[in-house]
Each structure stands twice: as structure tokens, then as C-alpha cells.
Amino acid sequence: MPEPSVVLARLMTTIEDRKREMPEHSYTTKLFRGGVPxxxxxxxxxxxxxxxxxxxxxxxGRQHTIREAADVLYHLFVLLAHREIRLEEVEAELARREGISGLDEKAARQQTSDS
Structure with missing residues (x-):
């Protein structure tokens, strides 16, 4: 089985391809046409x-959770592609947060948005 990051990157590439090509009989195309809503x-x-x-x-329940998690990731990736956000950008944000307390990171975001 391929590494999870390879599978996720391949999924994102497929979704980006669908956005570029907009094939008629594609669920992904239908989502893109519906926009953010x-x-x-x-x-x-x-x-x-x-x-x-x-x-x-x-x-x-465990297996059901896995299937639903896959659905969440797919739809989130469609949303990212719709906004032209690359998976690498999300990975970079996660890397930036490594080693930072979640509470400290959240407080820093709130200070930035309050400014």
C-alpha cells in the first residue's frame, strides 16, 4: 500500500485535473459548479x-469512521482546489505549527485578527 501522503497528493492532483478539465459526468465537476456553497x-x-x-x-464503528474520514478529506480537497489552495500550502502551515502549543498558536491567531 502506498504511503498516505502519496495517496493524498495523488487525490489532490486528480481533483485539480478535474477542475481544469471539468468533465461532464463527474461528481467533482458538479461540486465545482456549485461553488463554495x-x-x-x-x-x-x-x-x-x-x-x-x-x-x-x-x-x-471504526471502519465507518475511516470511510467517513475519507469523504471529509475528499470534499475538503475539492474546497481547497476550488480556492486554488495547494496541498503543499496546507502542509507548510502544519509544519509552521509543529512544536508550537495549540493554545499559544490559537492566541497568536486571535491577536493577529484583532489588530
Whole structure:
């Protein structure tokens, strides 16, 4: 099985290709045509479903959570591609936050937005 980062990068590339080509019979194309309202509602829907699945017991709940997490990532990647945000930019932001307390990082963001 390929490394997770390879699979995620390949998925993002496929989504970016769909945006460029806009093939007629493509779910991804349908999402792009719906813009942020359509894509955003799918991200929210899938996020709620992954939370619900995470509360299910046992291996069935675990597997359901994995499937729903994949759906969240796919729809989030569509949203990123719609906004022309590359996966590398998100990775760079995560790398920037490495070693920083989540509470400190959140406080710094709030100070910046208050300025």
C-alpha cells in the first residue's frame, strides 16, 4: 500500500485535473459548479457524519469512521482546489505549527485578527 501522503497528493492532483478539465459526468465537476456553497455544505455534512461514526462502537464503528474520514478529506480537497489552495500550502502551515502549543498558536491567531 502506498504511503498516505502519496495517496493524498495523488487525490489532490486528480481533483485539480478535474477542475481544469471539468468533465461532464463527474461528481467533482458538479461540486465545482456549485461553488463554495455546494462544496462547503458537503464538507459540513461529511464532518458531521464522521463525528457520528466515531461514536459508534466496535470495529464496525471504526471502519465507518475511516470511510467517513475519507469523504471529509475528499470534499475538503475539492474546497481547497476550488480556492486554488495547494496541498503543499496546507502542509507548510502544519509544519509552521509543529512544536508550537495549540493554545499559544490559537492566541497568536486571535491577536493577529484583532489588530
Amino acid at each position: 455546494k462544496i462547503g455544505s458537503k464538507v459540513a455534512e461529511e464532518a458531521a457524519e464522521v463525528i457520528e461514526a466515531a461514536g459508534e462502537p466496535g470495529e464496525d
